Amino acid sequence: MRRMIFLSLVLASSVAARALGAAPGAAPGAPAPNPLPVPPEIVAPLTEAQVRAAGIETQPVEPEAGVGEIVVPGVVTVPPQQLRIVAAPAAGLVETLLVAPDEDVKEGDPIATLKSSDLVESQRAFLHALSEANLASEKLRRDEQLFKEKIIAERRLIVTRAEAAQARAALDERAQILALAGMTDGEISGLRKERKLASSLLVRAPIGGTILQRHGTTGERVQASAPLVTIARLDPIWVNLQVPLSRAVALDSVEKVHLPSAGLEGRLIRVGHTVDSATQSVTAVAEFRPGRSPLRPGQAVQAILRVRGGGASQWRVPADAVVSHRNYNWVFLRVPEGFRAVPVTLVSETPQYASVQGALKAGEKVATRGLLTLLAELAEIESK
Incomplete structure (x- = not known):
């Protein structure tokens, strides 16, 4: 009416x-x-x-x-700090995708395997830097002994020390490149000891959560940083509420937010400072602990804002x-x-x-x- x-x-x-x-x-x-x-x-x-x-x-x-009530529509969304897009750490071929949408994963669980020539090249460069660092370290040990015996000048020892430090820095740099490519510390240590190159790379989940979307497909060639899957932690979860501007004055007095369809009560954590020109509404964000309640990102819900009476x-x-x-x-x-x-x-x-x-x-x-x-x-x- x-x-x-x-x-x-x-x-x-x-x-x-x-x-x-x-x-x-x-x-x-x-x-x-x-x-x-x-x-x-x-x-x-x-x-x-x-x-x-x-x-x-x-x-x-x-x-x-x-207490009064305001009934407003809302959309379930994932807090941005709980969302991760797992990308390919190196260019290569997607051998397998080991997870499916809506599947729960733990931190460190396998997500996909990649076969990458870039990974092979990075390992080769690491082994070369390792050999250079070992050679520089041995040269430094020898020159320190010669300096003690006063066979060489101190100037030569200083140069040798600088070369050894530079070689160690280059080795650390190559190790960091391998870590960025997705190799774990254990895998890098194994490469250092066994000097055996691996052509496949196992991509792991950076956080525990739920797979929201798969971006890649098996057999696809991808570039470095190409998205493979999206993972989200769904507890707590947010609901973006659309509150008409004429009712926004009451948002400061909201005590609780109720979702009748899910049987949940949450709290208002943020009120927007701008107004949607098309709907003349203000966006307010409510946070909920869903537990086993079937709240899903993108789901449209109806929320009841419980407002305490003011002084007037x-x-x-x-x-x-x-x-x-x-x-x-x-x-x-x-x-x-x-x-x-x-x-x-x-x-x-x-x-x-x-x-x-x-x-x-x-x-x-x-x-x-x-x-x-x-x-x-x-x-x-x-x-x-």
Whole structure:
């Protein structure tokens, strides 16, 4: 019902838009730096006969305290710090992919095997650097002995020491290249001892988690850094919530976030500072501990934000009584002369009821049906 009123109001005359568009607004979590002035009270005079003819119905305002609710859509996503893309450490041929999508893996588990000529070349260069380092070390040992016997000058010993240090640095560099290519410390130590080149490389999981996607295929030739699989740790998990801008003021008062479909309760950890221009909504992030609950990345869910009551007077009205226009919220209050438009702050909302803050009193009645007639009356009054 409220959505139909909103669309009709957008199509109403520009005069009516001026009458309702000057209400003060608030940015998420903080008051607007330059608030607009509150518009003067606008009363639409209607007789009882006109009210009945227009089908206008009213319901009383009820005082409210405690916790309200906001129902919003959301999408399950993986926290970025828990996501890893396992890439090919060297160019080569994908011999086997050892995991499948949705499979759970532990840190260090085999992911794929690669046959790589680049790996062979890196091992050859390492063995060459190892021979050079051993030769330089032996030369240094000999020159130190000769210097003790005063057979050679100190200058020659200094040069020999520098050559040995350079050879050790070159060996360390080659060892780091092998580590970047995916070889473990044990495999590098085995190469150092046995001097046997390996043409295949085993790619292992860098973290424990779930395989979300396989990028490569068996028998495919890939370049270095080409993605093979995506791994994600799914506990905790995030839900990106789309909160309408008109309700974003209540996000600072959210106590818990509930997912009815999964039976989970989480907490709000982040509120966006920007607004989606297409949906006029703010993105808020909630964190959950799913355990064995079947929450999956990309899954669309409905979340209930439980909002604690603020210090200001808070009222409960039917959800259809609140009209949204240009990010402001209004109710039409029954007065002896007819109806008065009252700006309110929407704290929370369910399909049946809305919790608002504004200049209302317990027992006063607000319009719940026939609001289009009231909007037309306001436009006519303003145009005079």
